[in-house]
Amino acid sequence: xxxxxxxxxxxxxxxxxxxxxxxxxxxxxxxxxxxxxxxxxxxxxxxxxxxxxxxxxxxxxxxxxxxxxxxxxxxxxxxxxxxxxxxxxxxxxxxxxxxxxxxxxxxxxxxxxxxxxxxxxxxxxxxxxxxxxxxxxxxxxxxxxxxxxxxxxxxxxxxxxxxxxxxxxxxxxxxxxxxxxxxxxxxxxxxxxxxxxxxxxxxxxxxxxxxxxxxxxxxxxxxxxxxxxxxxxxxxxxxxxxxxxxxxxxxxxxxxxxxxxxxxxxxxxxxxxxxxxxxxxxxxxxxxxxxxxxxxxxxxxxxxxxxxxxxxxxxxxxxxxxxxxxxxxxxxxxxxxxxxxxxxxxxxxxxxxxxxxxxxxxxxxxxxxxxxxxxxxxxxxxxxxxxxxxxxxxxxxxxxxxxxxxxxxxxxxxxxxxxxxxxxxxxxxxxxxxxxxxxxxxxxxxxxxxxxxxxxxxxxxxxxxxxx
Numbered sequence: 001x002x003x004x005x006x007x008x009x010x011x012x013x014x015x016x017x018x019x020x021x022x023x024x025x026x027x028x029x030x031x032x033x034x035x036x037x038x039x040x041x042x043x044x045x046x047x048x049x050x051x052x053x054x055x056x057x058x059x060x061x062x063x064x065x066x067x068x069x070x071x072x073x074x075x076x077x078x079x080x081x082x083x084x085x086x087x088x089x090x091x092x093x094x095x096x097x098x099x100x101x102x103x104x105x106x107x108x109x110x111x112x113x114x115x116x117x118x119x120x121x122x123x124x125x126x127x128x129x130x131x132x133x134x135x136x137x138x139x140x141x142x143x144x145x146x147x148x149x150x151x152x153x154x155x156x157x158x159x160x161x162x163x164x165x166x167x168x169x170x171x172x173x174x175x176x177x178x179x180x181x182x183x184x185x186x187x188x189x190x191x192x193x194x195x196x197x198x199x200x201x202x203x204x205x206x207x208x209x210x211x212x213x214x215x216x217x218x219x220x221x222x223x224x225x226x227x228x229x230x231x232x233x234x235x236x237x238x239x240x241x242x243x244x245x246x247x248x249x250x251x252x253x254x255x256x257x258x259x260x261x262x263x264x265x266x267x268x269x270x271x272x273x274x275x276x277x278x279x280x281x282x283x284x285x286x287x288x289x290x291x292x293x294x295x296x297x298x299x300x301x302x303x304x305x306x307x308x309x310x311x312x313x314x315x316x317x318x319x320x321x322x323x324x325x326x327x328x329x330x331x332x333x334x335x336x337x338x339x340x341x342x343x344x345x346x347x348x349x350x351x352x353x354x355x356x357x358x359x360x361x362x363x364x365x366x367x368x369x370x371x372x373x374x375x376x377x378x379x380x381x382x383x384x385x386x387x388x389x390x391x392x393x394x395x396x397x398x399x400x401x402x403x404x405x406x407x408x409x410x411x412x413x414x415x416x417x418x419x420x421x422x423x424x425x426x427x428x429x430x431x432x433x434x435x436x437x438x439x440x441x442x443x444x445x446x447x448x449x450x451x452x453x454x455x456x457x458x459x460x461x462x463x464x465x466x467x468x
Contacts, residue, residue: 002060006042006084009052014043014090025085028072029329030418031339032388038065038079045090047164047172047203054201055170057084058445064168065449066197068108068136072143073329073340074416076196076452086201088138094118095204101178102209103161108138108202115207125212127153130412131326141202144194146412148245148326151237151375153210155412157193164204165192168443178206191438196414197449199442213284216244217295218318220265221307222275226250229277230350232305233374236281237347239301241294246375247280247325248350253332253371253382254278260331261324265317271308279307279374280321328371332382338391339383343402344411347377356401357381364394378411396422415453424454 003017016022017040026035039062044050057064063083070077079085092109099122106115113133115126128140130147139145141163146155153159162176176182176189192200223229229248236246249257251272258265267275281298285291299310313321324331329340345353350372361368370381381398385391399409399419403426409415415423424432432454440446 002056002062002084003040005056006040006053009049009056010042010044014045016041024070025067025087026079028070028075028077030073030075030078030416031333031337033075033078033418036079036081038081038083038085041085041087043087043090047166050086050091050201050203051166051170051172053084053086054166054168054447057447058169061445062447063450064201064447066138066142066201068139068142069111069132069134071132071135072139072414072416073342073418074143074196074410074414075418076143076414076416076449077139078417080450088136091203092136097122097124097209098178103178104207104209106137106205106207108136108141108205110137111135112137112140119209120212123212124209126159126207127210128156128159129326131329137205137207138202141193141205142195142197143412143414146373146376146378148247148322148373150373150378150412151246152242152244157190159208160189160193160205161208162206163189163192163202165200165202167200168445168448172203173200176206180208194414196416196452198439198452199448201448211286213286215286215288215291216282216284216315216318217291218313218321219281219283219295219298219302220267220311220313220321221279221281221302222267222271222309223277223279223307224274226277226354227351228306229279230354230374232279232302232307233350234348235305236279236298236301237375239297241283241298243298243375244282244284245280245322245373247371248277248374248379249280249325249371250277250369251275252369253328256335256369257324257328257331257371258321260334261320261327263317263320263324265311265313265321267309267311274308280325282318282322325371328380335382336384337382338385339395340413341381341383341395341398342378342411342413343381343399343407343409344376344378345402345405345407347374349405349407350374350377350379353379353402353405353407357398360394360397360401364390366390366394368394368398373411376411377407396425400426417452420451420454
């Protein structure tokens with residue numbers, strides 16, 4: 001029995017089987033994805049144990065789904081029926097903070113919150129903040145997580161220097177190292193990042209760190225039209241002030257997230273009534289005088305770009321607003337959103353894209369509201385449309401509109417299972433076939449997260465007859 005072999009590897013307290021599997025292991029945070037109860041959950045504590053679990057799964061043709069904190073929004077950590085979940089909650093150690101090389105070496109179960117707390121005394125920061133600090137580093141690597149700070153620091157792939165990972169064969173590889181450049185063959189580190197658990201299970205990551213700026217300022221600028229907001233983003237980003245984040249929030253979403261968090265930003269009623277959307281911009285610096293100069297320059301620029309008013313928020317209000325924006329998904333979920341869409345377009349195309357979305361929503365009698373990382377063109381939209389067939393067509397058309405503008409169907413949430421059909425429909429078939437061949441090289445038995453990103457071909461699908 002496979003459960004006996006998993007127990008022999010991980011120990012009885014670290015294996016759950018069939019009806020004993022907790023509901024928590026059966027889903028992630030994606031809306032509209034049905035939970036799936038796996039055959040078993042294994043909680044290895046070492047790379048050797050992970051490799052042993054994968055070897056057993058490959059031998060028996062049993063699907064394997066890697067799981068961190070389960071905060072994903074694409075269904076990529078939802079188990080496969082009859083499969084094994086490999087949880088990394090017992091592999092959650094910060095192995096080293098290397099001050100001289102400005103790197104941290106971590107296991108995949110380490111959360112962003114734990115890493116940030118450990119780095120603060122050293123004056124370092126790992127700058128990828130995807131909006132949920134309970135998210136694990138392994139999950140961030142798997143999805144190439146981004147977040148609000150991507151306009152300044154980029155996304156996960158810009159900060160992962162090396163990996164240790166287990167292939168679908170149970171073999172262990174190490175990639176990269178404590179250096180920022182190399183030209184030694186294929187860059188396997190970058191190939192694994194963003195692969196959503198379909199190529200390998202990450203068991204260790206080397207992360208690039210940055211000095212932690214001591215001072216921040218939050219600037220809030222309401223605009224009369226969405227077009228003005230979107231039009232202001234390129235000149236702000238090009239101004240040279242280097243904003244930490246540039247966020248777009250429409251008036252409905254702003255009302256929802258501030259009410260949900262109990263925040264009063266002090267914006268007068270007449271300004272709120274005239275505003276269709278807001279820009280939220282955070283600046284940071286190691287020097288107070290430089291920050292003050294940049295803030296003044298930004299305020300002047302925003303006024304010239306048509307802002308109704310420009311508010312420099314008190315520190316507490318600024319921190320509260322950013323925290324509320326980071327949890328906008330939960331506010332949308334609480335408001336009854338039927339789906340959450342993330343799409344990325346060239347930032348100069350945001351006005352056209354939002355106009356297209358407005359037309360699509362009106363044509364289907366749907367409410368679509370949102371916010372986004374305007375600085376890098378990543379738009380997040382909450383869809384309120386209870387009819388599943390109408391909603392499916394609407395979401396497909398919204399994603400297609402983004403691709404038509406030179407964008408992509410996911411900016412940071414990943415494809416998972418939620419966007420699989422649309423991704424397959426809109427992506428170049430030659431590229432999809434190449435991805436399948438790459439997966440076959442890493443995972444010849446096709447056991448690693450099958451059905452995520454794209455449907456497995458019959459020759460690479462796990463054999464039903466091999467499953468216990």
